[in-house]
Amino acid sequence: MAEKRGIQTVRSMVISLGVVGIVVVALLIAGRHSAQDPVKRIDYSVKFQQASQDAPYPLLAPTGLPGRWRATSAEYQGMDPAATAWHVGLISPDGDYVAVEQSNGTPAPFVKDKSKNGTAVGERDVAGEQWQTYDGDKYRSLVRTKDGVTTVVTGTAPYDTLAQFAAALKPSVAGQPING
Numbered sequence: 001m002a003e004k005r006g007i008q009t010v011r012s013m014v015i016s017l018g019v020v021g022i023v024v025v026a027l028l029i030a031g032r033h034s035a036q037d038p039v040k041r042i043d044y045s046v047k048f049q050q051a052s053q054d055a056p057y058p059l060l061a062p063t064g065l066p067g068r069w070r071a072t073s074a075e076y077q078g079m080d081p082a083a084t085a086w087h088v089g090l091i092s093p094d095g096d097y098v099a100v101e102q103s104n105g106t107p108a109p110f111v112k113d114k115s116k117n118g119t120a121v122g123e124r125d126v127a128g129e130q131w132q133t134y135d136g137d138k139y140r141s142l143v144r145t146k147d148g149v150t151t152v153v154t155g156t157a158p159y160d161t162l163a164q165f166a167a168a169l170k171p172s173v174a175g176q177p178i179n180g
Contacts (some may be wrong), residue, residue: 044074044088051076051086052172057104057149059086060169068093085110089155090165096157098165107150114152115141124159127167133159142166 044061052059055078062069073089083105090098101114111118111134118134118141125131126142131153134141141154142162153166 040072041070042072042074044071047074047076048088048172051078054078055084055086055172056081057084057102057147058171060100060102060151060171061088062090062100062165062168063170065090065165065168066093073099080105092155092157092161092165094157094161096155096161098153098155098157098162100165100169101152101154102149104149107145110150111141111143111152114154115139115143116154118154124163126163131163131166 048059048061055076070091071088072091073087075087077085083103085105086102088100092098103110115134116136116139118136118139120132121135122133123130124133124142129144131142131144134143139154139156140159140162141152142159144151151169153162155162
């Protein structure tokens with residue numbers, strides 16, 4: 001009787017392991033990731049052109065960046081003509097987030113928000129123009145206010161990458177497409 005009970009215990013254990021094995025295989029198949037890029041890439045050129053026609057100042061967007069930069073977001077808020085906001089976010093070739101943020105609203109709260117509470121730590125020359133550098137817990141930023149418009153280039157990227165991005169920013173020109 002004890003021998004029969006031992007065989008049933010072994011049999012039950014083998015069946016249980018088989019069921020667990022089937023569940024593990026099913027989870028592996030269902031959870032398998034594709035080799036495709038998980039970042040949803042967008043073309044912001046149409047939104048840029050539309051916003052450029054509405055904005056009270058020339059909007060900036062990057063041009064001529066190497067092909068591995070991927071645009072992921074673009075937004076224009078123009079309800080209040082005295083405080084419009086333009087945003088384009090990208091992922092750099094190294095996988096860092098970089099964005100350009102522009103506003104003609106009050107600079108201090110805009111910079112605080114977009115730099116994620118960064119603190120001014122110095123200045124940096126970018127393509128012959130002086131930008132303030134901000135450092136925060138998560139983001140680094142380059143900030144410039146010119147002709148009543150504050151531009152913040154911000155993200156998780158190192159300052160050299162932010163400077164490369166800032167140097168690639170070009171103003172909107174009516175009727176001229178931008179390569180996004």
